[in-house]
Amino acid sequence: MNKINIIGQPLYNIPWQNCPENSELPVWRYSGNPIIQRNPVQGVSRIFNSAVLPYENGYIGVFRAEQTDGIPYIYLGRSADGIQWQFEKNKILFTDEHGREFMPRYAYDPRLVKIEDTYYIIWCQDFYGASIGMAKTTDFKIFTRIENPFLPFNRNAVLFPKKINDKFVMLSRPSDNGHTPFGDIFLSESPDLEYWGHHRHVMSKSSNWWENLKIGGGAAPIETTQGWLLIYHGVTGTCNGYVYSMGAALLDKNQPSVVLKRASRYILTPETWYEERGFVPNVCFPCAALTDSETGRIAIYYGCADTYVGLAFTTVEKLYDYILKYDCAGETEHELGRR
Numbered sequence: 001m002n003k004i005n006i007i008g009q010p011l012y013n014i015p016w017q018n019c020p021e022n023s024e025l026p027v028w029r030y031s032g033n034p035i036i037q038r039n040p041v042q043g044v045s046r047i048f049n050s051a052v053l054p055y056e057n058g059y060i061g062v063f064r065a066e067q068t069d070g071i072p073y074i075y076l077g078r079s080a081d082g083i084q085w086q087f088e089k090n091k092i093l094f095t096d097e098h099g100r101e102f103m104p105r106y107a108y109d110p111r112l113v114k115i116e117d118t119y120y121i122i123w124c125q126d127f128y129g130a131s132i133g134m135a136k137t138t139d140f141k142i143f144t145r146i147e148n149p150f151l152p153f154n155r156n157a158v159l160f161p162k163k164i165n166d167k168f169v170m171l172s173r174p175s176d177n178g179h180t181p182f183g184d185i186f187l188s189e190s191p192d193l194e195y196w197g198h199h200r201h202v203m204s205k206s207s208n209w210w211e212n213l214k215i216g217g218g219a220a221p222i223e224t225t226q227g228w229l230l231i232y233h234g235v236t237g238t239c240n241g242y243v244y245s246m247g248a249a250l251l252d253k254n255q256p257s258v259v260l261k262r263a264s265r266y267i268l269t270p271e272t273w274y275e276e277r278g279f280v281p282n283v284c285f286p287c288a289a290l291t292d293s294e295t296g297r298i299a300i301y302y303g304c305a306d307t308y309v310g311l312a313f314t315t316v317e318k319l320y321d322y323i324l325k326y327d328c329a330g331e332t333e334h335e336l337g338r339r
């Protein structure tokens with residue numbers, strides 16, 4: 001029996017490359033990165049921090065697209081293999097509950113999560129200050145906005161892909177109105193995706209230097225036999241600006257505000273030209289992970305330098321071993337996060 005398994009569907013055509021020899025980190029990059037280059041669509045200069053899911057016989061995704069007027073919106077993309085993407089010409093048009101157009105003033109860092117038969121998009125938008133926006137779709141044709149879950153300021157949120165104890169569960173990072181120099185991950189519950197409460201603290205920035213300024217959720221948590229595997233981002237401040245790396249932790253299955261384990265070391269940090277050089281240098285910003293329950297393979301989609309999309313690979317077992325090896329979870333991680 002494996003020490004850890006992904007709970008979910010097999011995904012036979014998951015994008016994949018084997019681990020290079022002597023890889024010190026548990027996550028390795030796709031050799032064809034970046035998979036999305038500059039100026040990918042007319043009127044769009046950069047696509048980065050984006051999220052994908054399997055759909056029909058291939059993949060579908062919601063992409064943070066920086067338009068040539070500088071305003072970010074979400075564009076829909078489709079792919080047969082998860083690597084080559086075709087984008088729609090225009091941004092996603094959101095409607096209200098009556099079917100009338102209801103567009104956010106801007107929208108960025110989307111996550112895409114399927115719960116039961118519905119797909120949810122969660123992003124950052126203006127709500128008299130940056131906060132979280134949400135919409136749902138079942139066919140990727142009609143996108144209906146849902147009430148904004150939180151008050152400003154909050155710029156980073158992702159739903160769990162399943163109800164826990166019969167509640168929808170969201171991770172988010174409350175912040176301020178700037179490039180917030182602080183931030184912890186919190187969790188909120190909702191019976192109906194409209195009213196949110198039972199807020200809990202999940203994890204703080206840490207004394208580990210790569211994540212000593214702020215942290216934030218990344219891909220939708222991955223359900224495993226050992227708990228929820230969280231791939232998140234951790235930020236450090238340098239004299240030349242922020243550096244965004246990827247981290248990993250394991251959350252309790254039934255009480256996910258309890259952190260069981262947390263790796264003291266990053267799982268990926270900016271090292272290649274496309275991560276170090278771009279609109280915002282030194283950014284690895286994970287927003288999605290595809291998983292194959294049969295082989296334990298995980299394909300991570302991450303934004304690179306606020307300019308490109310990169311793909312990286314790991315397996316559930318490698319990530320779990322690494323988290324156990326470098327576990328630094330202490331009292332604050334292990335508590336329920338209720339004060």
Ligand code: BMA
Nearest residue numbers: 049108109280283285303306
């Ligand atoms: C964060 C978000 C991300 C971005 C990152 C680095 O605050 O705005 O979209 O990738 O900063 O610029």
